[in-house]
Amino acid sequence: MTQETRYITTPIYYVNDRPHIGHVYTSTLCDVYARAMRNAGHDVFFLTGTDEHGVKVEESAEKRGITPRALADENAAVFQSIMKMFSLTNDAFIRTTDPRHESQVQTLVSKLLASGDVYLGDFEGWYDQGQEEYHTENSARELDYKSLISGKPLVRATEKNYYFRLSAYQERLEKLFSDHPDFVRPSGRCNEVLGRLREGLQDVPISRTNFSWGIPMPDDDEHVIYVWIDALFNYISALDLGEEQSELGKYWPVNYHVVGKEILWFHAVIWPAILMALDLPLPQCIYAHSFWISEGRKMSKTLGNFIDLEEIEKYIDVYSMDAWRYYLVTQGPLGTTDADFAAEKFHDVYNAHLVNTVGNCASRVTAMIEKYFDGVVPSDNGEIFAETDWKTICGDAVTCSLNAMDTFLLQEAVESAMSIVRQVDLFINTTAPFKLAKDETKQVELGAILYQCIEALRIASILLHPVIPVKMDELHQTIGVEMPSQNSAATLTWGGIQPGTLIQKVALFPRVEFATTE
Numbered sequence: 001m002t003q004e005t006r007y008i009t010t011p012i013y014y015v016n017d018r019p020h021i022g023h024v025y026t027s028t029l030c031d032v033y034a035r036a037m038r039n040a041g042h043d044v045f046f047l048t049g050t051d052e053h054g055v056k057v058e059e060s061a062e063k064r065g066i067t068p069r070a071l072a073d074e075n076a077a078v079f080q081s082i083m084k085m086f087s088l089t090n091d092a093f094i095r096t097t098d099p100r101h102e103s104q105v106q107t108l109v110s111k112l113l114a115s116g117d118v119y120l121g122d123f124e125g126w127y128d129q130g131q132e133e134y135h136t137e138n139s140a141r142e143l144d145y146k147s148l149i150s151g152k153p154l155v156r157a158t159e160k161n162y163y164f165r166l167s168a169y170q171e172r173l174e175k176l177f178s179d180h181p182d183f184v185r186p187s188g189r190c191n192e193v194l195g196r197l198r199e200g201l202q203d204v205p206i207s208r209t210n211f212s213w214g215i216p217m218p219d220d221d222e223h224v225i226y227v228w229i230d231a232l233f234n235y236i237s238a239l240d241l242g243e244e245q246s247e248l249g250k251y252w253p254v255n256y257h258v259v260g261k262e263i264l265w266f267h268a269v270i271w272p273a274i275l276m277a278l279d280l281p282l283p284q285c286i287y288a289h290s291f292w293i294s295e296g297r298k299m300s301k302t303l304g305n306f307i308d309l310e311e312i313e314k315y316i317d318v319y320s321m322d323a324w325r326y327y328l329v330t331q332g333p334l335g336t337t338d339a340d341f342a343a344e345k346f347h348d349v350y351n352a353h354l355v356n357t358v359g360n361c362a363s364r365v366t367a368m369i370e371k372y373f374d375g376v377v378p379s380d381n382g383e384i385f386a387e388t389d390w391k392t393i394c395g396d397a398v399t400c401s402l403n404a405m406d407t408f409l410l411q412e413a414v415e416s417a418m419s420i421v422r423q424v425d426l427f428i429n430t431t432a433p434f435k436l437a438k439d440e441t442k443q444v445e446l447g448a449i450l451y452q453c454i455e456a457l458r459i460a461s462i463l464l465h466p467v468i469p470v471k472m473d474e475l476h477q478t479i480g481v482e483m484p485s486q487n488s489a490a491t492l493t494w495g496g497i498q499p500g501t502l503i504q505k506v507a508l509f510p511r512v513e514f515a516t517t518e
């Protein structure tokens with residue numbers, strides 16, 4: 001059987017910023033998907049990286065008296081180190097200063113020049129200096145002529161520039177959106193893009209002359225390629241699609257470009273139009289999440305509610321890396337509303353989901369097997385108790401969870417896995433093995449109940465592995481389960497644990513005192 005491919009990307013991060021919850025969030029979502037798809041037996045490519053050109057990097061470097069290259073090297077290393085720190089399993093890390101990327105961008109832009117999709121002309125528009133982004137009259141008016149991000153006034157700017165003929169793709173883009181309602185998700189975001197698209201598209205400038213830290217336009221050194229165009233190409237240059245031959249080309253088209261809401265337009269409109277111009281297949285889906293706010297307010301350094309790496313480390317120290325990942329994935333802004341990061345809520349979710357549900361269930365089941373069967377997994381005898389048909393319950397939850405992962409419904413995927421754990425708890429309460437243990441004639445029944453509990457827990461733990469990998473590895477070690485690095489799909493069928501396996505009691509998520517991490 002040929003393996004299916006899955007390709008997922010994060011945006012590439014600006015090197016003039018330090019990593020914070022926003023970057024870690026997008027990367028963690030992609031990591032959960034990548035891990036789940038590998039577990040499902042797919043051939044996965046998970047890409048992340050850094051966006052290193054542009055006037056902002058040039059200016060920051062100048063202020064510090066170093067070269068832009070030195071600044072980029074320094075901060076790209078910080079972004080690379082967080083991949084390890086958060087156990088993010090990216091397959092590649094692209095840097096836009098990588099000569100392989102630079103040469104492919106020039107090749108691809110040359111193709112666009114040759115096809116007439118890029119041309120030299122004059123441009124006037126509303127410019128957001130912080131975001132290095134032009135706005136049309138309509139969108140500038142909607143923003144009250146201020147930057148959405150910094151609040152600073154937009155400036156009227158005129159330039160001689162190379163343009164991308166975006167207007168020529170109006171109809172094809174509208175058709176793309178109506179033929180593929182899932183092209184942009186969630187659907188609320190899709191409607192926003194479609195609304196703006198229907199206002200009409202203008203050609204967009206794709207070069208700059210006021211600074212030099214960028215990739216030169218082919219055959220015109222006066223212009224550098226606009227940082228956003230340079231950056232978007234990373235998704236295909238990382239696969240060598242701008243080269244003659246590409247072994248990684250099998251991963252294109254991408255399954256998910258995961259991005260934040262503020263950069264959706266570039267990904268949902270400009271990028272597909274460029275791909276159309278290059279005759280390349282289009283992404284399957286652009287998934288735009290919303291923002292984390294913090295303690296009810298927009299994150300800001302001056303308000304003191306900014307969740308930077310230092311702050312994140314405090315949570316990891318107190319609650320564990322897996323608790324951090326779990327909170328981000330299950331409580332994060334995957335939909336169209338922003339999500340609040342609040343210390344108290346973090347603590348409550350940790351207790352309710354991890355301590356009292358996963359942790360408690362695992363310790364209850366393993367402790368009973370240790371106490372009543374000396375740690376040896378008893379046998380099932382195919383009994384069905386309290387109308388709890390575990391084979392069906394687990395089979396259904398596995399199907400739901402795997403399908404949800406594949407369609408990037410990460411919260412639903414986790415919820416299906418958690419539903420198994422909750423049912424194990426309920427099952428223990430209704431069948432009361434601790435009572436049966438007191439009756440010697442009920443040993444077979446007791447064994448069957450506990451077998452079913454540990455087996456259901458094993459299946460749930462494989463489904464939860466992409467989100468809480470460290471703790472699930474710990475559980476697997478104590479219950480003698482080996483998690484294959486690729487394709488654990490086969491291990492999701494009922495009956496994986498062999499009676500006779502020696503297990504140990506496990507304590508996964510300790511109770512911790514609530515203390516603000518101040």
Ligand code: MSP
Nearest residue numbers: 011012013014022023026051231232259260291292
């Ligand atoms: N370099 C561009 C992307 C180019 S992709 C071809 C960029 N970089 S960024 O460093 O600003 O990182 C953007 C990512 O961080 C986005 O996914 C964005 O949504 C995320 N976040 C930044 N702040 C955020 C929050 N407060 N909450 C959630 N994510 C947010 O844009």
